[in-house]
Structures are given as C-alpha cells and as structure tokens.
Amino acid sequence: MDLKIAARMIAVFAIGAGLTAAITALQNDEDRRDVAAPRIEHPGGDRARDRELSRCRDLGTAALEDAACRKAWAENRRRFFRMDSPDRPTSPKANGGDHA
Known part of the structure; x- marks a missing residue:
C-alpha cells in the first residue's frame, strides 16, 4: 500500500x-x-508626409488634379504595401536559375 x-x-x-x-x-x-522584433524607424511617422496628406485631404476633389497630392498618395501606397522590399526571397525558378 x-x-x-x-x-x-x-x-x-x-x-x-x-x-x-x-x-x-x-x-x-x-x-x-x-x-x-523589428523597430519602427520613425514611431510618430514622417511629419512632412503627414502634413502633405492632410493638405490633400482638405483639398477634397481638387486634390485629384494636384500633382503633389498624386505623388504623396503614390508614395504612401508604396510605403504601406512595402513594394520596394519583398517579404520573402524569390524562388530560383522565378529568377530563371539553372538546374544542374
């Protein structure tokens, strides 16, 4: 027991x-x-970019004709979607690598 x-x-x-x-x-x-963990480069964001986007927002539909607004929106989309840096490396097939 x-x-x-x-x-x-x-x-x-x-x-x-x-x-x-x-x-x-x-x-x-x-x-x-x-x-x-990755660190944020500018925690508060870029103030100049924020001011430009705010200015474009305040313009309303007139911002569609403003070249500076179109440029600011394109840069914001590129930054948001991180189009300049891929998340993962491309495969050798996508790069046209040789198969030995």
Whole structure:
C-alpha cells in the first residue's frame, strides 16, 4: 500500500516539474521574440508626409488634379504595401536559375 502512494506522489511531482519547465520555456521564448522584433524607424511617422496628406485631404476633389497630392498618395501606397522590399526571397525558378 505504501508503494502505491509513493508511486503516485512521484508521478504528481514529475508532472508538476514538467509543467513548470514547459511554462518557463514558453515565457523565455516570448522574451526572445521581443528582442528580435523589428523597430519602427520613425514611431510618430514622417511629419512632412503627414502634413502633405492632410493638405490633400482638405483639398477634397481638387486634390485629384494636384500633382503633389498624386505623388504623396503614390508614395504612401508604396510605403504601406512595402513594394520596394519583398517579404520573402524569390524562388530560383522565378529568377530563371539553372538546374544542374
């Protein structure tokens, strides 16, 4: 009878130790991701760009004919959609790579 109680106690301690190790490992992974997170270059945004976009917004439909507004909108779309930097590298097939 004492052997069954001892075995159960050992099992409970083992499960508890395993859960503690798992929780600690998960918390450490979250901390590491924060360190590797990309930083925002200008947290408040570019004030000149914001002023230009606000000016264009205030112009209403007249902004459609304004070249500066069209340029500001195109730059904002490019920045928003990150058209200048692809998220993932292209495959060798897309680059026309040789198959040796």
